[in-house]
Amino acid sequence: MPEPILQMRSITKRFPGVLALSDVDLVVARGAIHAICGENGAGKSTLMKVLSGVYPHGSYEGEIVFDGRTVEFSNIRHSEAAGIVIIHQELALIPELSIAENIFLGNENTRRGVIDWDATNHRAIELMARVGLSENPLTPVKHLGIGKQQLVEIAKALSKDVKLLILDEPTAALNDDDSAHLLDLLKGLQGKGITSIMISHKLNEIERVSDAITIIRDGRTIETLDVRAGDVDEDRIIRGMVGRDLDHRFPDHEPEIGDVLFELEDWRVSHPDDHSRVVIKDANLTVRSGEIVGIAGLMGAGRTELARSVFGRSYGSRHAGRLRLEGRELVLRSVHDAIRAGIAYVSEDRKGLGLNLLDDIKTSVTAAGLDRLRRGVAVDEREEVVVAESYRRSFNIKAPSVTVGVGKLSGGNQQKVVLSKWLYTEPRLLILDEPTRGIDVGAKFEIYGIIQALAKQGKGVLVISSELPELLGLCDRIYTLAEGVITHEFTREDASQEGLMRHMTADAR
Amino acid sequence: MNTLTKTLRGNIRQYGMIIALAAIVILFQITTDGILLKPLNVSNLVVQNAQILILAIGMVLVIVARHIDLSVGSVAAFVGAVGAILMTKHDVPWMLAVILCLALGALIGAWHGFWVAYVGIPAFIVTLASMLLFRGLTLVVLEGATVGGLPEGFKDIGNGFLPEVGPDTGLHNLTLALGVILVAVLVVLDYRKRLASRRYNFDVLPLPLFLIKQGVIGAVIIEFAYLLADARGLPIVGLILFVLIGVYTFIMKRTIFGRHVYAIGGNVEAATMSGVNTKRVDFLVMMNMGMLAGLAGLVTTARLTAANPKAGVNFELDAIAAAFIGGAAVTGGVGTVIGAIIGGLVMGVLNNGMSLQGVSIDWQQAIKGLVLLAAVAFDVWNKKRTAGGGGAGAEAPQTTAPPPDELVDKLDDVDIPEPAVPRP
Numbered sequence: 001m002p003e004p005i006l007q008m009r010s011i012t013k014r015f016p017g018v019l020a021l022s023d024v025d026l027v028v029a030r031g032a033i034h035a036i037c038g039e040n041g042a043g044k045s046t047l048m049k050v051l052s053g054v055y056p057h058g059s060y061e062g063e064i065v066f067d068g069r070t071v072e073f074s075n076i077r078h079s080e081a082a083g084i085v086i087i088h089q090e091l092a093l094i095p096e097l098s099i100a101e102n103i104f105l106g107n108e109n110t111r112r113g114v115i116d117w118d119a120t121n122h123r124a125i126e127l128m129a130r131v132g133l134s135e136n137p138l139t140p141v142k143h144l145g146i147g148k149q150q151l152v153e154i155a156k157a158l159s160k161d162v163k164l165l166i167l168d169e170p171t172a173a174l175n176d177d178d179s180a181h182l183l184d185l186l187k188g189l190q191g192k193g194i195t196s197i198m199i200s201h202k203l204n205e206i207e208r209v210s211d212a213i214t215i216i217r218d219g220r221t222i223e224t225l226d227v228r229a230g231d232v233d234e235d236r237i238i239r240g241m242v243g244r245d246l247d248h249r250f251p252d253h254e255p256e257i258g259d260v261l262f263e264l265e266d267w268r269v270s271h272p273d274d275h276s277r278v279v280i281k282d283a284n285l286t287v288r289s290g291e292i293v294g295i296a297g298l299m300g301a302g303r304t305e306l307a308r309s310v311f312g313r314s315y316g317s318r319h320a321g322r323l324r325l326e327g328r329e330l331v332l333r334s335v336h337d338a339i340r341a342g343i344a345y346v347s348e349d350r351k352g353l354g355l356n357l358l359d360d361i362k363t364s365v366t367a368a369g370l371d372r373l374r375r376g377v378a379v380d381e382r383e384e385v386v387v388a389e390s391y392r393r394s395f396n397i398k399a400p401s402v403t404v405g406v407g408k409l410s411g412g413n414q415q416k417v418v419l420s421k422w423l424y425t426e427p428r429l430l431i432l433d434e435p436t437r438g439i440d441v442g443a444k445f446e447i448y449g450i451i452q453a454l455a456k457q458g459k460g461v462l463v464i465s466s467e468l469p470e471l472l473g474l475c476d477r478i479y480t481l482a483e484g485v486i487t488h489e490f491t492r493e494d495a496s497q498e499g500l501m502r503h504m505t506a507d508a509r
Numbered sequence: 510m511n512t513l514t515k516t517l518r519g520n521i522r523q524y525g526m527i528i529a530l531a532a533i534v535i536l537f538q539i540t541t542d543g544i545l546l547k548p549l550n551v552s553n554l555v556v557q558n559a560q561i562l563i564l565a566i567g568m569v570l571v572i573v574a575r576h577i578d579l580s581v582g583s584v585a586a587f588v589g590a591v592g593a594i595l596m597t598k599h600d601v602p603w604m605l606a607v608i609l610c611l612a613l614g615a616l617i618g619a620w621h622g623f624w625v626a627y628v629g630i631p632a633f634i635v636t637l638a639s640m641l642l643f644r645g646l647t648l649v650v651l652e653g654a655t656v657g658g659l660p661e662g663f664k665d666i667g668n669g670f671l672p673e674v675g676p677d678t679g680l681h682n683l684t685l686a687l688g689v690i691l692v693a694v695l696v697v698l699d700y701r702k703r704l705a706s707r708r709y710n711f712d713v714l715p716l717p718l719f720l721i722k723q724g725v726i727g728a729v730i731i732e733f734a735y736l737l738a739d740a741r742g743l744p745i746v747g748l749i750l751f752v753l754i755g756v757y758t759f760i761m762k763r764t765i766f767g768r769h770v771y772a773i774g775g776n777v778e779a780a781t782m783s784g785v786n787t788k789r790v791d792f793l794v795m796m797n798m799g800m801l802a803g804l805a806g807l808v809t810t811a812r813l814t815a816a817n818p819k820a821g822v823n824f825e826l827d828a829i830a831a832a833f834i835g836g837a838a839v840t841g842g843v844g845t846v847i848g849a850i851i852g853g854l855v856m857g858v859l860n861n862g863m864s865l866q867g868v869s870i871d872w873q874q875a876i877k878g879l880v881l882l883a884a885v886a887f888d889v890w891n892k893k894r895t896a897g898g899g900g901a902g903a904e905a906p907q908t909t910a911p912p913p914d915e916l917v918d919k920l921d922d923v924d925i926p927e928p929a930v931p932r933p
Contacts, residue, residue: 314782336784345782353782356775358842367772368783370765378763385709403711421783 003068005030005164005195011050011062013043015410020046021060022219028164028212033186033196035210037203037241043219044199048166052086053079067163083163087153087170095142099133100124102141103156127155131185147178154185165189166197171205183209203234215240250473251445253452257476258289260327261460262429267321269309275317279305281484282321287429287460292451294471295464296500297481303464304348306481307431311345312338325428339368344427346418348434348464350411354418357407361399362388364406364417369424391420396446412443419450429460436470448474468497480504525887526835526851533855537862544865545858548740551733556668556812558857559746560585560805560821562850564828565835566757567801569849572832573761573774574794575841576625576632580617580639582824584799585806586817587643588614592807593656593816596663603663611803617643618799622792632795640825648818657815666749667812670742680735681742688734691751692727699723746808753801757846770794774841830877831856834884855880 006028013021021043028034038044049055051064053073064071066082073079076086093102100121109119124137131151141149150170157165167186171179179202186196186209200206206213213232215222222240225232264285271277279302287293297303308315310323312335323330325341332338338345347353355364365388366373373380373387388402395416399409406417415435422430432451436444451474455461465471471478478490480503488503537545544550564581571578592610595601601609617639624635675682699719706713714722737743761767769790772780781787805824810816835852837844856877863873 311782312784334784334786335782336786339784347782352776353778356772356779356842358771358775363768363771367768367780370768374765378759379765379768381763382705385705389709401709401711 003030004028005067006051007063007065008047008051009063009065011047011060011064013046013050013055013060020219021050024062024216024219024221026214026221027224028195028197031190031193031195032211033190033198033209035206035213036197036199036216037201037206037213037237038216042216042241044216045168046219047216048086048168048197048199051079052076052084052166054086080160083161084166085157085160085162085164086166087150087157087168089169091146091149091153093141093149093152096140098138098140099128099135099144099152099155100137102152103127103137103159105156107160123159124155127158128152130158131155132181145178147174147181150174150178150182151185154189162194164195164197166199168199169201170198171200171202179205203237206237207232207234213237217241251449251452253455255292255476256290256456256458258291258458260286261289261291261325262287262462263322263324264310265322265324267306267309267323268319269305269316270318272315272317279316279484280309283481283484283486285479285486287462289428289458289460290455291477292455292461292463292475294475294478295462295481296468296471296478296504297464298504299466301481301504302484303481304433305484307345307433307462307464310338311335311343311431314338314345339425339427342426342428343431344368344422344425344429345431346415346422346433346435348437350414350418350438354421355406355414358405360403360405361392361397361409361417362402365391365402365420365424368421369426372424372426387424388420391416391423395420395450410443412439412447415439415443415447416450419447423454427459429462430454431462431464433464434466435463436465436467468500471495471500472497525891526848526855526884529884530851530855530858533858533862537858537865541862541865545862546736548736550861550865551736552740552744554857554861555737555747555750556744557861558853559667559744559750560809560812561824561827561831561857562750562853563753563801563805563808564824565831565849565853566753566846567798568828569832569835569837569844569846570757570761570770570794571632571798572829572837572839573841573844574770574791575774575777576791576795577829578621578632578636578795578798578802579825580621580636580643581798581802581805581828582821582826583640583643583647584614584617584802584821585809585824586647586819586821587650587806588617588803589806589810589820590647590650590656590816590818592663593659593810594650596660597656597658603660606663607666607807610807611800614803614806615796615800618796618802619792621799622795625795626788626791647820651816651818653818655815655817659811659814664811664814665745667746667808667810668814669745671745671748673742681738681740684738684743685734687743688731688738691734692730695726695730696723746812749804749808754846754850761846766790766793771842774843776842827853827856830881834881836888852884855884 004027006026008024008026011021011024011026012019024043024047026036026047036044036047046055050060053075056074057072058074064073066084071079071082073082079086094105097105103124104120109116109123111119121137128135128137128151131154133148133151133155135144135148141152144152154165170182174182183205186198189196198206198210207227210227212227213225215225215237217240225236225240264283267280267283268278269280271279283306285293295303295306305315309319310332312332313319314335323332325343330337330341332341332343351357356367359367362384366379366384370379373384375383385402391397392399392402397409397413397416397420399413406414409417419435435451436447439447451461451463463471463475472495475495476492478492478495478500479486480488480490480500482504490499534545564585568578568581588610591613592606595606595609596603621632621635621639624630625632671681671683671687673681673683700723703713703719713719734743737747761770769780769785769787772783772785773787773790777787806821809820813820831853832844832849833839833852834855835844835848835850837849859877859880860873863876868876
């Protein structure tokens, strides 16, 4: 066997509060297309950031050997000089600049310090030919579709004499034709001796083009499968990615379901800027007290939009339909109205919408329920401490005291602070949008326990999640949402990943 | 000794500017052969800087709410001019004129608030426009001339002192008494806070350090009161200032409105999603600034005993500099009233000290610019340093293995706090 082009040995990377990578090994053969698979948050992107110098040498433990030499990159320029180029999911192109300018950005063709436009455009055409892009090199990148922009990124990588090309979810935003073209291109580059690492969730594509697959789960290498030796199919990959069986991931729970608490009838919402675009189409759903109800849907199906439109119309325009809480019809015009009516919404974007990272735990916990602390004109700061302290203890928020800044907490503990904040508003209906995103397994388990305990107190809980096993393990009932339409309602008994997926991808029009 | 260095290091941001202020005071006390802290000069320091300190209080609210107000100098001049015209040309009683002028300031602030909060134009632009607008209107109102001949009662706002009471002791009795009362109130408040903090296991200063802190603060205030009492007593504008500091510190630290100002400055999206009426808070913060600018205009007019078309020039820059020197963050969400006051005092003492030494106005400007840059650079450096040192709390026992059994058991008796939380 020839010497591998890349060996990453015992890579360990810690963030404050989180062990992101633990003893990860990765060996990539020269000239291979190597796929990396794993669930969201497994550590794939972190590993690639270590490799490309985004996390500089010294911020991680372990050793990287590239092209026969031990390397210690301190930034991206450093790793690019060695021949490693990473193409991120969010493309790093400047929309207003031309294709040629983008290809040579930071690497301009100059003669005596002045840009040589003839050479720039000439070389750009050569590189574009190599990636199969026939456009005028002077075209601004903003006029290209996402698939062609991806090709510009690869041309840019080729201009840097790339030896190892890293692609993070390259086909996630592409249609089938563009995806096929891109994968063929990778195969073609392989023929010219360029090694690729591809992070992808699309298992059929991985199976088609890759030579080897490394599976990462919870920050550890699980196994590396040799595709060329055969015996690798999607089920085999999924088993490696998921690993643990469902029983262990959720605390035991005996639901105590009561009367209908929350009803949405013919709920219709338009896009906030484009009023003619209906985002939620005549949705009907109910949540009973003590019930945990799930909403399953793909990205862009309108899950968050649905939740936020209910939460005091914080999303959308032209709201229509009826919203009833405990049988009473309500019109909620602002977030404040929604909170007062007893609705809480825990956002999927914890740092953007959930917390003020400058705050400490106690001010975060009371941020949405300050009215309850009002004594005359002042905030009762002692009561505030008592309240925050009681949540810190009962939710096991890992911080020595409630004066610790929330910016210093791990994702799981931040999420417990956000949950505390909403529970302090005494909600009857809790809407949880991706409640365990970016949270490690131990804390996830605790959050599931909290959700179940809340249901047991008679609150209604609506859970939005991209992780189907999470919905299946947690929910008493699940609605599927596709293109703004509720396509099906599953009871706990007849829900399965396959069934959910079928209705999530249903053609709703 | 270890605890001392640790405490100092942990609070370097909090104490840094106080130490800087003390250093500047000591420096000028030496280089001016003790003139800086002569009673009369201390009295002048208060009177000369009052308008900037009043503006700095409003400005720190504006900056915490992630805005800026460039118009305060022009608004101060305009309101002062209108006040002078009302009192001299229209014979409005001075107390009524003061009330009308404060209302006028609030109205101008509301005008800014309307454009900033409800139309969504950046405060920088709105107040830049007002800076030009009200400077122009000041000239129009005053017809380019200085308007004097103001009532005595009004002039006392800028130049008067508290009345003397009690026996003739050679010192100003009321001023001394107020100083003692202030120290007593501060000590009691801090002690109560300390007791409460200990009950909840928060970090508190070790007792000896706590006592030293109280002693130093007490000594500084008593010395300050003594110096003023040795001159002409507490200036009326000084009393106004102390009341404003107290009221606005309370508003920012203890009221829901204050919490909301910090919330929108820290993360406006998160504040919106927590039910904060962010537009209303933005509006009120800008309106409040307008009112304080009006007050600063009145104080300036009273002190100069006339309304002058050139009054208030560069006030906005001094007020903004005071807020930033005092630790406010350009990005919003961070800053305190007392910090802005200390920042304003740093600028004021620099001005005064350099003037006493005969440094020209040109050089004073240049040096103040460098001080502003140095103060903010220190803050940025300090922030980077503490951020690199890892989290202060929150140790991270993370598991990547399946949840342990004891956790499973524990979760069964997770006790979600019921709505009514028991008092201690």
